[in-house]
Amino acid sequence: xxxxxxxxxxxxxxxxxTLMQMAMATxxxxxxxxxxxxxxxxxxxxxxxxxxxxxxxxxxxxGGTTPATAATPAGEARRGGTLRLGYGIGQIxxxxxxxxxxxxxxxxxxxxxxxxxxxxxxxxxxxxxLAEDWEVSQDGTEYTFHLRDGLKFHNGDPLLAQDFxxxxxxxxxxxxxSPHANKLNLVTSITAPDExxxxxxxxxxxxxxxxxxxxxxxxxxxxPISKRAIDEMGDExxxxxxxxxxxxxxxxESVEVGRGFRMxxxxxxxxxxxxxxxxxxxxxxxxxxxxxxxxxxxxxxxxIVPASGVEQIRANDRITMVxxxxxxxxxxxMNYTRPPWDNLDARMAVSKAxxxxxxxxxxxxxxxxPSIGAIAPAFGWVYVPPEEWxxxxxxxxxxxxxxxxxxxxxxxTSVKILSSAQDPRPEEVLRTMLQEIGLDVQIExxxxxxxxxxxxxxxxxMNINGSVVDADPDDGHWNFFHSQGPWNxxxxxxxxxxxxxxxxxxxxxxxxxxxxxxxIQRILQQDVAxxxxxxxxxxxxxxxxxxxxxxxxxMRYMETVWLDR
Amino acid sequence: xxxxxxxxxxxxxxxxxxxxxxxxxxxxxIPGDPVLQMLGPEYTPEAAEALRHKLGLDQPIYVQYLKxxxxxxxxxxxxxIATGETxxxxxxxxxxxxxxxxxxxxxxxxxxxxxxxxxxxxRRNSVIDYLVSIxxxxxxxxxxxxxxxxxxxxxxxxxxWLPAVGYASLTQDxxxxxxxHLLLPSLAVGTGYAAILMRFVRAGLLEVLGMDYxxxxxxxxxxxxxxxxxxxxxxxxxPVVTVAGIQLxxxxxxxxxxxxxxxxxxxxxxxxxxxxxxxxxxxxxVILLIAVIFVMANLIVDxxxxxxxxxxxxx
Numbered sequence: 086x087x088x089x090x091x092x093x094x095x096x097x098x099x100x101x102x103t104l105m106q107m108a109m110a111t112x113x114x115x116x117x118x119x120x121x122x123x124x125x126x127x128x129x130x131x132x133x134x135x136x137x138x139x140x141x142x143x144x145x146x147x148g149g150t151t152p153a154t155a156a157t158p159a160g161e162a163r164r165g166g167t168l169r170l171g172y173g174i175g176q177i178x179x180x181x182x183x184x185x186x187x188x189x190x191x192x193x194x195x196x197x198x199x200x201x202x203x204x205x206x207x208x209x210x211x212x213x214x215l216a217e218d219w220e221v222s223q224d225g226t227e228y229t230f231h232l233r234d235g236l237k238f239h240n241g242d243p244l245l246a247q248d249f250x251x252x253x254x255x256x257x258x259x260x261x262x263s264p265h266a267n268k269l270n271l272v273t274s275i276t277a278p279d280e281x282x283x284x285x286x287x288x289x290x291x292x293x294x295x296x297x298x299x300x301x302x303x304x305x306x307x308x309p310i311s312k313r314a315i316d317e318m319g320d321e322x323x324x325x326x327x328x329x330x331x332x333x334x335x336x337x338e339s340v341e342v343g344r345g346f347r348m349x350x351x352x353x354x355x356x357x358x359x360x361x362x363x364x365x366x367x368x369x370x371x372x373x374x375x376x377x378x379x380x381x382x383x384x385x386x387x388x389i390v391p392a393s394g395v396e397q398i399r400a401n402d403r404i405t406m407v408x409x410x411x412x413x414x415x416x417x418x419m420n421y422t423r424p425p426w427d428n429l430d431a432r433m434a435v436s437k438a439x440x441x442x443x444x445x446x447x448x449x450x451x452x453x454x455p456s457i458g459a460i461a462p463a464f465g466w467v468y469v470p471p472e473e474w475x476x477x478x479x480x481x482x483x484x485x486x487x488x489x490x491x492x493x494x495x496x497x498t499s500v501k502i503l504s505s506a507q508d509p510r511p512e513e514v515l516r517t518m519l520q521e522i523g524l525d526v527q528i529e530x531x532x533x534x535x536x537x538x539x540x541x542x543x544x545x546x547m548n549i550n551g552s553v554v555d556a557d558p559d560d561g562h563w564n565f566f567h568s569q570g571p572w573n574x575x576x577x578x579x580x581x582x583x584x585x586x587x588x589x590x591x592x593x594x595x596x597x598x599x600x601x602x603x604x605i606q607r608i609l610q611q612d613v614a615x616x617x618x619x620x621x622x623x624x625x626x627x628x629x630x631x632x633x634x635x636x637x638x639x640m641r642y643m644e645t646v647w648l649d650r
Numbered sequence: 651x652x653x654x655x656x657x658x659x660x661x662x663x664x665x666x667x668x669x670x671x672x673x674x675x676x677x678x679x680i681p682g683d684p685v686l687q688m689l690g691p692e693y694t695p696e697a698a699e700a701l702r703h704k705l706g707l708d709q710p711i712y713v714q715y716l717k718x719x720x721x722x723x724x725x726x727x728x729x730x731i732a733t734g735e736t737x738x739x740x741x742x743x744x745x746x747x748x749x750x751x752x753x754x755x756x757x758x759x760x761x762x763x764x765x766x767x768x769x770x771x772x773r774r775n776s777v778i779d780y781l782v783s784i785x786x787x788x789x790x791x792x793x794x795x796x797x798x799x800x801x802x803x804x805x806x807x808x809x810x811w812l813p814a815v816g817y818a819s820l821t822q823d824x825x826x827x828x829x830x831h832l833l834l835p836s837l838a839v840g841t842g843y844a845a846i847l848m849r850f851v852r853a854g855l856l857e858v859l860g861m862d863y864x865x866x867x868x869x870x871x872x873x874x875x876x877x878x879x880x881x882x883x884x885x886x887x888x889p890v891v892t893v894a895g896i897q898l899x900x901x902x903x904x905x906x907x908x909x910x911x912x913x914x915x916x917x918x919x920x921x922x923x924x925x926x927x928x929x930x931x932x933x934x935x936v937i938l939l940i941a942v943i944f945v946m947a948n949l950i951v952d953x954x955x956x957x958x959x960x961x962x963x964x965x
Contacts, residue, residue, distance in 0.1 A: 175923050176915075178688070178732050186689065262697040262704070264689050321734035341743055342733045343915035343923065344817070367816060369913040373799060374815045378913070381806035381814035532926060535681035 091225030091290055096203070096218045100210040104296065162633055166648040167363040171384035173391065175370045176343040179324035180335065182308035183256045183263040193388050193641040194366065196302035197348060198329035200355075201309070202230055202249075202283075204301035205637050214301050215244065215309070215330070215355070216283075225290025230283040230299075237353045238311040239334040246277035252310045261320065265306040268298045301331070302640050332359040332644040344368055359644035360633065379404065379626065385648075386627035388641065392452045398626050406626040407636055410463040414456050414561055415551035416615030417515065421576035423546055425500075429613065431493035436479040436616035437486035438522045439515065445619050448511040453619035458606035459552070459561045462620050467558060467599045479610045479617065486522050496523030503529050503548040505536035511549055511618075543574040549618070558602055562586060566605070566614055577614050651963075655953070662945040669941040670722070670934065674715055677925075677933050684731050684928035705731055718934065727938070728931035732924070737935035740920055745939070747817050748916035751905050754832050755840030756894075762844035767851025768878065774856065782848065789845025794904045798838035798911040805834060815913040835912045839904040843897060850893050854886035861885075888958055895951030902940065 093103050177190055182199055185191045204214040216230040236244035253275045256263045271287040271294070278284060287294065298306045314328035326337035333348035340346040345366040350359045367384055369375040376394030378384045380401060390398055390406060398404050419426035419435065426432055441455035457477045460468050471477065490496060504512045509528055516526040526547075531539065539545055552561035564570045567586050568578040582605055589601045609615070625641075627634065630650040635642065685702045702708045706717065721728060727737035770782040806814035812834055818827035858864060859882055867877045906918030915923075917936055924932035955962045 175926070176733065178927075179734065259696060259700055260704070262689070262700040264694075264697060266697070267694060321729070324734055341915070342730075342735050342740065343919065344743075367913075368915075369815050370919075371910050371913060374802070374911055374913050377799075377802045377807050377814040378816075381802070381810060383806070383814045383816065532680070532682060533687070537686070538681060538683070 090223055091221045092223055094221040094225070094295065096211075096216065096220070097213045098210065099203075099295070104211065104293075162360055162645075162647045163649065164358075164360050164647070165362050166650075167365060168361050168386060168631065168643070168646060168648065169365045169367060169384040171369045171375050171378050171387045172345065172366050173370065173372065173375050173387065173389050174368060176368065177345075180327045181310075181320065181324040182305040182327075183252075183261070183265055183310070184324060185305055186264050189388065191305060192302045192639045195305065195308070196331070196640055197333045197364070197643050198327060198331045198335055199301070199308045200329075200331045201301040201304050202299040202307065203295055203304075204642070205296075205640060207635060207637055211295055211300065219295075226287045228285045228287075228294070230285075232281045232283065233355050234281060236330065236355055238309075238314070238330050239328045239351055240311060240314055241353075242311055242313055244309060244311075244330050245280040246283040247280070248309045248312065249283050249307060250275050250277055251312045252307055255310055255315070256306050263306070265298075268304075268306040301642070330354075332356065333364060354644075356644060360647035361643065364643060382628075385631055386625070388625060390624040390626045392450050392621070395452050395624065396450065403629055404626055405629055405631075406624055407634070409623045409636070410461075410465075411454075411620040411622045412461050412463040413552060413620055414459045414461050414617065415453075415549060415619050415621070416456065416459070416617040417547060417549050418545075418575050418615055419547050419613070420543065420545055421578075422543065425493060425495060425498055426546070428493050430489045431495055432613035432616070433479070434486045434489035434493060434495055434522055435519060435524070436613050437482045437489065438524075439518050439616060439618070440481045440483075441618060444511070444514055444518065448514040449619065449621070453621045456617040456619050458609060458617055459565065459615070460558050460602060460606060461552075461561065462622075464558055467602045469603070477610055479613060483521060490522035490524070497525065498523075499525040499527065500546040501527045501529045503531065503536060503539060503545040505531055505533050515549070540574060543576065551615075551618075559586075559589065562602075562605060563590075566609060577612070579608060579612060579614075582608055582612075582614075651956070655949070658949050658952070662942075662949065665945055666938065666941045670938045671715075671719075673937045674718065674930075674934055675711070677928075677930055678711065680925075680928070682928050684930065687928055688732060718931075722938070727935040730924070730929050730932050732927040732929045732932075737931050740932055741917070741935060741939055744915060744917045744920045744936075746820075747914050748902070748905055748909070748918060750820070750828070750832055751835050751839060751908065751914070751916065752898075752901055754836035755838075755843060755901060755905070758836055758840030759844035759847055762841070763847035763851055766844075767848040768855060768883070770848070770852045771855035771859065772878070779852075782852075786845040786848050789841050789848075792842060794838050794842055795907045795911050797841060798835060798908055801834045801838055802911075817912075817914040817916075831912075831914075835905075835908045835914065838911070839901060839908050842904060843901055846897055846900070847890060847894060850890045851886065854889050855882060858882045858886045884958060888955065891951055891954050891958065895947055898944070898947045902943070 091107070093099075094107060172193075174187065174189065177194070178187060179185060180190070180195060180198065182191070182195050185195055200214045202214060202216040202219070203211045206212045213233075215232055215236055217233045219228060219230045221228055230246075232244075232246060238244050238248075253269065253272065255261060257266050257269055259266075271289060271291050272285060273288050274284075274286045276284045296304065298304050301308075309330055310323075311328045311330075315323055318326070325340050325342065326335055329335070329351075332351055332354045334351045336347045336349055345368045348364045348366070350362055352358050367378075369378055369384075372391030372393050375387055375391060376397060379387050379394075379398070395406070398406055417435070417439070419432050421427055445451055445453045445455060454462060455471055457471045457474055457479070462468050462470075502512050502515065509530055512526075512528045516528065519526050540548065540550070552565065563586050564572040566577055566579075566582050567573060568580075568583050585601045585605050585608075589598050589605075610617075623639070625636075630648055631646060632649045633645040633647045635645050685698050685705070685707060689697055689701065699708075706714060709717075718728065725738075727741075729736050730740060733740075766782050766785075770779045773779050802814045805812045812830050814834075816831055818824075818831045820828040855878075861882075864877060864882050867881045868874075872881075902918070905916065906922060908914075909916045909918040910922070917940070920932060921936045921940075923929075924936065
């Protein structure tokens with residue numbers, strides 16, 4: 086490997102391109118791909134319009150779908166008002182950054198309550214948050230952050246370098262059992278030479294460190310925690326009524342588990358008071374109720390639009406929907422270790438019997454795109470749409486499917502499909518389709534926890550799953566298709582795929598990597614490692630009077646949002 | 651009477667204890683590890699071990715049971731595994747909502763069932779009777795959640811008269827916000843309940859109207875309304891009260907579903923969420939409370955009998 090100068094990661098601005106290059110140079114491909122996937126910028130030609138270096142404003146079309154990079158024009162931003170956010174989750178388990186495992190809570194709520202050392206811009210580059218500047222040593226193992234002067238926690242206490250040391254100790258305390266402690270594994274020391282300077286030393290260079298441990302939202306491990314707040318209320322209570330340092334403060338008395346909470350503007354936020362006075366987070370777990378609540382005007386915005394309501398929302402000209410290409414893939418697993426799935430003909434028969442578009446129309450309201458592999462559409466630099474890919478051996482062909490099923494003796498075979506979904510519609514549609522080749526599919530529905538245990542143990546015939554909120558093709562491939570992949574519980578083992586997957590981690594030549602991914606995709610199709618089904622896009626929606634929303638993939642930074650009414 | 655009530659109360663304690671114990675062990679038989687569920691996919695074995703120890707789940711099950719049981723006796727139901735809130739706190743926020751919906755739907759059910767049932771009985775085999783019967787059938791057959799969604803689409807989305815989801819507190823937000831959030835869910839639950847009650851009001855009244863004492867009352871020259879209200883209805887209500895008591899279960903389980911449709915976090919949604927999260931303390935606490943409610947409701951029904959029919963005596 087050529088000698089790297091890690092100082093390129095120094096602040097006050099690091100572009101996504103730099104982050105990607107450094108990440109790739111060190112083999113942190115997952116992270117690099119996540120950046121490229123989320124950005125929708127130059128690396129993803131599918132997401133138009135490509136935004137420039139500064140957040141570019143584009144007029145959203147009422148009633149239509151707006152590309153993810155669009156932001157409402159700043160115009161005459163007005164202060165004041167309450168935004169009611171309909172939030173699709175069963176319950177928020179905790180708001181303590183170090184304990185949050187629910188991805189949407191981290192990106193959409195914690196990011197508004199807490200600032201961190203750095204934050205993302207629209208192109209997923211890093212820009213200053215609490216640190217106004219930072220330097221990375223030439224060898225990439227020493228990070229020096231210069232904090233802004235006069236930072237405050239929501240309880241009025243000053244926020245200083247020492248607070249990060251406390252946060253580090255809290256997150257890494259084994260008794261505290263933070264699920265994010267592993268992101269600090271490489272830290273060998275954390276010191277504060279003075280109140281505004283923080284020095285973190287790593288045992289080895291690690292390019293994604295800033296984004297995975299120090300960023301606003303995802304960087305939960307080092308999101309600063311007020312020691313006094315913890316001393317006063319304890320860890321449990323802090324998870325309910327956290328004292329943060331971001332643009333919005335939680336109103337403790339408004340917090341009701343399972344119902345939601347209110348956050349009000351924090352006057353002393355370093356970036357200035359946010360435009361909204363207040364955000365009411367209202368939990369609405371039931372998808373159809375969430376749609377009704379938006380249409381009835383009970384809420385002004387939905388964090389994520391459920392598939393069942395997309396058509397309805399699209400038809401409503403008072404509501405804007407923002408849509409981004411998906412970073413996910415979903416497919417059907419057939420367990421190689423169990424007959425009949427140890428037989429390629431049997432797997433191929435199943436895959437060929439599934440009409441992907443019909444499946445999407447019937448099971449998903451037509452709101453997904455057919456999949457031919459595990460490369461998600463958001464990875465524009467490597468993704469090839471089905472119509473441009475050419476021959477896909479897994480593709481729908483009922484005649485061939487029937488012949489293969491006959492050859493493999495599938496007719497009359499009874500298999501179970503394991504499901505954890507509350508709505509087993511996809512499984513039911515599959516069952517109907519697979520009846521065509523004489524396969525008797527029974528649906529076994531389980532609760533999440535039980536499902537996960539069975540899945541981890543490889544105790545199933547078939548199930549529908551895949552990789553979601555993907556950082557990159559590496560995430561969605563290695564875990565599932567490498568013989569040692571943690572989520573390869575169905576016994577797939579192809580030495581050539583292993584070799585190629587390892588290869589994509591070794592090279593940082595983007596063209597070479599693209600070729601490798603494509604070869605992997607061809608092998609996976611031929612092997613029917615999965616019968617690939619579909620990809621879903623990411624959607625959010627709000628009334629047209631909600632202005633100033635800046636779409637940062639997977640984040641909802643709300644300080645720029647204002648109400649025009 | 652007092653002796654009877656005391657005896658029933660003592661029985662009740664055992665019933666509730668049996669219920670709670672059964673649930674304690676049954677919930678642990680459901681596959682799935684609450685610790686792994688909480689930590690998410692990126693957990694480390696060390697973190698899992700630490701959390702398991704913190705929650706006391708690394709101890710033998712009988713030790714867990716004894717610990718839990720002795721804290722219950724002291725009035726401490728423990729803390730939620732998933733959210734850390736106290737079980738008592740969760741019940742305190744959830745119970746008023748479920749109670750509000752239950753009471754309001756009960757009132758709505760009575761307001762529909764009594765007049766409709768009386769009219770149907772008095773105008774037996776008339777068009778009105780048939781109409782009421784058909785509506786009753788429709789009411790019984792209609793799933794509450796479906797009716798709830800229809801109500802939302804009509805009154806919230808189309809007409810925009812009432813909010814689609816959520817709950818407002820009577821004490822903090824005021825009477826109208828409270829009532830407006832409750833009307834649709836209560837209507838959704840109450841209608842099915844009304845349909846059942848109405849059948850019993852009609853049947854009970856028809857039976858009583860054929861009795862000698864009703865004929866006597868009429869023969870005395872009493873006004874028809876007095877005959878119905880004072881003499882007939884009172885006796886006709888005994889089966890209705892029985893059914894009302896038994897069907898409280900229906901009302902509560904209907905509320906569970908309706909709370910999900912209307913995104914109200916009452917006891918029902920707390921319980922369902924806790925079952926999914928393997929949140930043992932919450933499940934145990936809420937079921938304990940529901941058991942108490944059921945036992946008490948049955949006791950109250952039995953006591954009400956004595957007021958409706960002085961011939962019923964418990965000794």
